[in-house]
Amino acid sequence: MTLLEIQDLHVGVDSREIIRGLDLMVNAGEVHAIMGPNGSGKSTLSHVIAGKPGYEVTGGQILFRGEDLLEMEPNERAAKGVFLAFQYPVEIPGVTTMNFLRTALNAQRKARGRGELSTPEFLKKVREVAGSLNITRDMLKRGVNVGFSGGEKKRNEVLQMALFEPSLCILDEIDSGLDIDALRIVASGINGLRSPERTMIVITHYQRLLHYIVPDYVHVMSKGRVVKSGGKELALELEACGYAQFETAA
Amino acid sequence: MKQVLAKADAGSATSNFLAAALERLPGAGLVPHIRARAFEAYERAGLPHRRMEAWRYTDLRALISEVLPLAPRPDAAALARAKASARRVAVDQAVKLVLVDGIFAPELSDLGELENELHVQSLREVLENSATGAMAGLVLSTTDDAVISLNAAMASDGLVISIAEGNTIRRPIQIVQVATGSSVSAFTRSYLQLDKGAHATVVQSFISAEGASGYQANDVLIALAGDEASLSHLRIAADAADAVNISSGIIAVGTRAKLDLFSMTCSGSINRYQGFVTLGGEGSKLSANGVNLIKDKLHADTTIVVDHAVPHCTSRQKFRAVVDDCGRSVFQGRIVVRPVAQKTVASLSTRALLLSDQAEADNKPELEISADNVTCSHGATSGALDGNLVFYLRARGLSDKDAQMLLIKAFIGESIEEIFADNLRDFVTAQAEHWLQERL
Numbered sequence: 001m002t003l004l005e006i007q008d009l010h011v012g013v014d015s016r017e018i019i020r021g022l023d024l025m026v027n028a029g030e031v032h033a034i035m036g037p038n039g040s041g042k043s044t045l046s047h048v049i050a051g052k053p054g055y056e057v058t059g060g061q062i063l064f065r066g067e068d069l070l071e072m073e074p075n076e077r078a079a080k081g082v083f084l085a086f087q088y089p090v091e092i093p094g095v096t097t098m099n100f101l102r103t104a105l106n107a108q109r110k111a112r113g114r115g116e117l118s119t120p121e122f123l124k125k126v127r128e129v130a131g132s133l134n135i136t137r138d139m140l141k142r143g144v145n146v147g148f149s150g151g152e153k154k155r156n157e158v159l160q161m162a163l164f165e166p167s168l169c170i171l172d173e174i175d176s177g178l179d180i181d182a183l184r185i186v187a188s189g190i191n192g193l194r195s196p197e198r199t200m201i202v203i204t205h206y207q208r209l210l211h212y213i214v215p216d217y218v219h220v221m222s223k224g225r226v227v228k229s230g231g232k233e234l235a236l237e238l239e240a241c242g243y244a245q246f247e248t249a250a
Numbered sequence: 251m252k253q254v255l256a257k258a259d260a261g262s263a264t265s266n267f268l269a270a271a272l273e274r275l276p277g278a279g280l281v282p283h284i285r286a287r288a289f290e291a292y293e294r295a296g297l298p299h300r301r302m303e304a305w306r307y308t309d310l311r312a313l314i315s316e317v318l319p320l321a322p323r324p325d326a327a328a329l330a331r332a333k334a335s336a337r338r339v340a341v342d343q344a345v346k347l348v349l350v351d352g353i354f355a356p357e358l359s360d361l362g363e364l365e366n367e368l369h370v371q372s373l374r375e376v377l378e379n380s381a382t383g384a385m386a387g388l389v390l391s392t393t394d395d396a397v398i399s400l401n402a403a404m405a406s407d408g409l410v411i412s413i414a415e416g417n418t419i420r421r422p423i424q425i426v427q428v429a430t431g432s433s434v435s436a437f438t439r440s441y442l443q444l445d446k447g448a449h450a451t452v453v454q455s456f457i458s459a460e461g462a463s464g465y466q467a468n469d470v471l472i473a474l475a476g477d478e479a480s481l482s483h484l485r486i487a488a489d490a491a492d493a494v495n496i497s498s499g500i501i502a503v504g505t506r507a508k509l510d511l512f513s514m515t516c517s518g519s520i521n522r523y524q525g526f527v528t529l530g531g532e533g534s535k536l537s538a539n540g541v542n543l544i545k546d547k548l549h550a551d552t553t554i555v556v557d558h559a560v561p562h563c564t565s566r567q568k569f570r571a572v573v574d575d576c577g578r579s580v581f582q583g584r585i586v587v588r589p590v591a592q593k594t595v596a597s598l599s600t601r602a603l604l605l606s607d608q609a610e611a612d613n614k615p616e617l618e619i620s621a622d623n624v625t626c627s628h629g630a631t632s633g634a635l636d637g638n639l640v641f642y643l644r645a646r647g648l649s650d651k652d653a654q655m656l657l658i659k660a661f662i663g664e665s666i667e668e669i670f671a672d673n674l675r676d677f678v679t680a681q682a683e684h685w686l687q688e689r690l
Binding site: 050051052053054073074075077078079083084086089090092093094095100103104105107108111143160164 | 636637638639641642643644645646647648649650652653656657659660661663664
């Protein structure tokens with residue numbers, strides 16, 4: 001079943017076109033990697049799917065389970081099951097991680113027509129997942145991402161992914177700023193969430209991440225378009241030859 | 251009849267204003283003389299204006315220009331309206347003392363529930379019975395500030411509260427000041443004395459009854475926290491949308507004594523709270539915090555002057571303002587460290603969150619340090635909500651409104667979390683949430 005369908009998408013920022021006729025089809029349960037050099041439009045694509053303000057969609061459409069995603073508010077997209085793991089998770093002083101998780105989870109449950117979780121249910125759920133990601137109780141008591149290391153911030157993203165149970169996860173350079181140990185923890189957390197009901201789009205610069213999160217498909221983006229798609233072996237080819245061949249192709 | 255009380259118009263008209271008022275104002279013996287002297291001081295200076303540094307951002311002469319006639323003594327209907335409003339702001343467990351249109355209303359107050367250690371009199375009683383005039387002189391003290399002089403001249407009532415040595419008053423004392431009239435003024439003045447080692451919490455709430463509008467409130471609170479005493483003082487100004495509230499606090503803190511001060515302004519048209527705190531005993535501590543929630547055309551000015559007069563005192567201040575619509579927030583924080591006040595520790599942080607393009611915030615920290623072995627710091631910022639934070643929350647399922655709410659609550663929470671007692675912190679949080687709900 002097609003979960004996400006992007007057709008001839010054009011996106012600009014400040015009247016400069018960043019995405020220029022992008023097509024992408026993603027089925028439920030698949031893991032897709034999107035690779036590409038700096039400035040190829042990977043992060044812009046993730047922001048547009050999640051609904052970040054400041055981008056102008058000048059053409060094309062994004063369908064999520066057949067519905068027009070671009071017509072939805074960011075929170076509606078979240079409630080429908082779209083989750084963006086941020087490349088740079090923000091720090092929110094004064095809002096404890098626990099309070100944030102609970103507020104967000106209940107907002108999504110409410111939008112999906114489900115009741116709020118009771119406190120014991122919620123705590124049990126958080127502690128279970130937090131434990132598997134090495135997230136301490138102290139971190140949960142602190143302001144969201146305040147004073148967290150790069151690795152801790154990314155683990156916090158994976159924690160949310162596990163709690164909110166999205167059907168589409170977009171991981172925007174989840175590997176950036178991580179050392180090899182942190183990368184292993186984050187990747188194993190993500191792999192634990194793979195399921196036939198959950199689709200992942202893994203955006204990355206480096207092939208390294210794909211040793212840990214093995215994709216079903218790899219797409220190469222250049223200058224705002226998907227210029228080549230293939231299986232996981234495409235990533236290896238990229239590692240050997242670099243992106244230069246595609247820059248000219250685009 | 252309205253009276254113009256600006257300096258340029260000073261003269262017989264204003265003196266007649268006092269003469270007319272004096273007939274109604276309490277005070278035997280020397281009191282009329284004290285009032286007349288205070289009024290003269292006021293007349294010499296006139297209403298404060300922008301060329302005076304302390305009033306630079308709150309030009310009363312331009313904002314008010316006239317002082318309204320004294321409110322009539324509240325009748326039964328006014329008292330009934332005041333009662334309904336006072337109930338709505340009651341702090342849980344508090345002993346309520348209610349002033350209506352500047353007059354103490356014993357029938358609305360919890361006089362029967364006073365703890366034995368708590369001594370309460372009305373200002374009127376004190377002024378009428380002050381045989382030597384000594385107490386009257388103390389209670390009606392003035393500074394070189396004209397609005398405080400005007401208050402001494404015109405104060406119609408208030409509360410004189412004392413707590414003897416070593417006593418702790420468990421329940422908060424809540425002074426509720428209700429305005430029921432329109433286009434009138436009320437001058438109130440209260441005096442609070444905590445003897446050595448006494449502890450108390452005093453909440454002051456300024457509110458309006460339904461239908462009250464365009465009134466002016468001028469309040470002065472003089473407080474003395476004796477050696478090793480501990481005073482928590484919370485004030486909340488929630489006046490009618492077109493009302494003026496000018497309040498002054500003059501507070502002296504003794505040796506190893508502690509003062510916790512919290513001020514919140516969440517409605518009104520022109521609001522100025524000026525707190526003058528003297529840390530006059532070694533080892534005394536001040537924690538002064540506040541939140542101003544400003545919308546429409548509200549002009550809310552919080553000015554705090556802390557005088558470190560002796561060594562080894564600490565003052566910490568955290569003020570936050572949320573400004574929407576065409577509102578204007580002013581925060582002035584002046585810290586004076588005298589030459590003898592070595593080992594002073596003073597910090598001041600003031601931040602404003604601007605929610606609209608027309609909103610304005612003026613933050614003015616001033617440090618006057620004359621001692622060399624001190625630790626003093628200050629910081630001031632103003633800016634809009636961070637769009638990246640809002641988007642992060644929305645991407646996690648929060649609506650735009652809920653995302654803003656959460657961020658604004660966190661912002662003001664930095665100051666509210668400094669409030670001493672849980673129940674008062676909850677009380678302030680609830681009031682702030684109500685404001686936010688109405689706005690968003």
